[in-house]
Amino acid sequence: MSEAVIIEFSRKPLWKRSMAVHEAGHAVAAWLNGAINIEISLADEFRIAKGSSGKISDDCRAVCFHDTYNARTYILVDMIILFAGVMAEHLYSDEDPKILLKKSGRGDAVDIQKLLDEHRQSGAIEDECQALYGRAYSLSLELVKRYWWEIIALAKLTENFNYIPYNKIRSLLGMFPSMNQGFNILKELEA
């Protein structure tokens, strides 16, 4: 008679799943808008998240670093990327994005306001600021809906690591034909 031993390894994810989905939402939106150097980093016990080359974000739970270059539409593009965290969380948990902007997306809401201030300072009137906000909000939601499975794939990877460097993000997202960075995502979303 032989004895069989089954050893089961279980690994508790380091992240709450909704947080992984949130950061993956930012990362996929950044990727589709042509951003490079995308990294996802989980904050330490002092709420500081570190990226490569000395990048630091403080007072946060997690962060998605990226570089965008589209100068002409950068306010709209940056806003879409900022909204994408709460939009992804909204699809996952069904919680209202407006409520999420006061909770997990608090930092994003602050950055969105900074972009609106910048828009105001460049001469935009209040109606134009509201229109830009509304446009970024709905385009971001549309993006997250269209690329939901790609976000889930990255969230699954994110869930088990406290840091995902750009080369890993690139090799994962680069595998999907849908993640081709060559097309104009804004045009696609507005079509």
Ligand SMILES: [Zn+2]
């Ligand atoms: Zn966020």
